[in-house]
Amino acid sequence: xxxxxxxxxxxxxxxxxxxxxxxxxxxxxxxxxxxxxxxxxxxxxxxxxxxxxxxxxxxxxxxxxxxxxxxxxxxxxxxxxxxxxxxxxxxxxxxxxxxxxxxxxxxxxxxxxxxxxxxxxxxxxxxxxxxxxxxxxxxxxxxxxxxxxxxxxxxxxxxxxxxxxxxxxxxxxxxxxxxxxxxxxxxxxxxxxxxxxxxxxxxxxxxxxxxxxxxxxxxxxxxxxxxxxxxxxxxxxxxxxxxxxxxxxxxxxxxxxxxxxxxxxxxxxxxxxxxxxxxxxxxxxxxxxxxxxxxxxxxxxxxxxxxxxxxxxxxxxxxxxxxx
Numbered sequence: 001x002x003x004x005x006x007x008x009x010x011x012x013x014x015x016x017x018x019x020x021x022x023x024x025x026x027x028x029x030x031x032x033x034x035x036x037x038x039x040x041x042x043x044x045x046x047x048x049x050x051x052x053x054x055x056x057x058x059x060x061x062x063x064x065x066x067x068x069x070x071x072x073x074x075x076x077x078x079x080x081x082x083x084x085x086x087x088x089x090x091x092x093x094x095x096x097x098x099x100x101x102x103x104x105x106x107x108x109x110x111x112x113x114x115x116x117x118x119x120x121x122x123x124x125x126x127x128x129x130x131x132x133x134x135x136x137x138x139x140x141x142x143x144x145x146x147x148x149x150x151x152x153x154x155x156x157x158x159x160x161x162x163x164x165x166x167x168x169x170x171x172x173x174x175x176x177x178x179x180x181x182x183x184x185x186x187x188x189x190x191x192x193x194x195x196x197x198x199x200x201x202x203x204x205x206x207x208x209x210x211x212x213x214x215x216x217x218x219x220x221x222x223x224x225x226x227x228x229x230x231x232x233x234x235x236x237x238x239x240x241x242x243x244x245x246x247x248x249x250x251x252x253x254x255x256x257x258x259x260x261x262x263x264x265x266x267x268x269x270x271x272x273x274x275x276x277x278x279x280x281x282x283x284x285x286x287x288x289x290x291x292x293x294x295x296x297x298x299x300x301x302x303x304x305x306x307x308x309x310x311x312x313x314x315x316x317x318x319x320x321x322x323x324x
Contacts (some may be wrong), residue, residue, distance in 0.1 A: 003263075006262060010279070026289075058187070060278075060284075062191045062240070063247065064279070066237065067251045068254035068280075070233040070234075072273050073205070073230070085236070087143050090238060093120055093121020094117045097117020098245070102164055125142050126234065172246060174303065194236055253311055288301075
């Protein structure tokens with residue numbers, strides 16, 4: 001009953017975050033805009049909702065959920081509470097894809113290039129890690145190598161293109177995209193498919209938590225589940241990059257908050273990570289939009305300002321949580 005009550009409270013927090021992201025402004029709690037949501041027409045408020053707020057909130061929700069689930073998967077597979085979704089080279093691969101798109105295409109469709117860069121980098125790491133002799137240590141080291149190599153190329157491109165460096169750095173700071181490369185309906189379908197796949201493999205996470213000696217007789221099954229879950233984590237993270245760019249900390253702190261509240265059962269952690277990750281990014285998007293209105297702070301910076309203190313708190317005050 002306690003766990004269900006916590007899930008209910010998290011759902012209420014998500015609804016509040018969603019309301020703020022959709023309707024509230026820098027000097028307005030948003031009641032008038034909220035009433036417009038039930039009667040959209042051709043006026044300015046309706047256009048703001050349908051063309052700006054709804055797509056932003058949808059992508060923030062998908063980005064937060066995807067990152068939190070990806071972080072949960074990576075921490076479960078590696079048995080490392082500090083593991084995060086970008087461990088497979090996703091962040092540097094996405095950043096390199098974004099920088100190349102700005103260099104050659106003047107920011108047009110940069111999100112799809114970031115998505116492709118993230119996918120390519122993560123799958124290179126997974127392939128080089130090998131399926132027959134799969135090793136978490138090898139995965140981490142190869143992911144680190146891909147990250148360093150991609151980051152070096154990205155830094156070189158930024159340095160030798162000073163005219164575009166500001167745009168590159170601004171977009172790399174993260175932000176909810178407004179592109180229409182993929183319609184919102186298709187994006188929702190893709191996200192639901194990934195959610196269903198994630199739910200399918202949640203019971204396997206409890207299996208992977210078993211002691212290594214117990215898993216010795218099921219080593220092949222362990223490697224198979226680990227590889228599939230890492231691929232799924234890479235897909236979720238790449239989807240997040242497509243929606244909101246590169247966002248740090250969400251994939252670390254959302255799983256840790258979930259464990260603090262609900263323990264180690266991944267059936268509950270699956271739901272709580274979706275709720276917490278979504279709430280964090282929605283709230284960060286609201287803050288980014290209003291804190292220095294009419295200017296907008298990059299979403300990635302707001303997420304970092306929120307996430308870093310929480311992360312330090314876990315390290316200093318809740319150190320025992322990092323023993324799975």
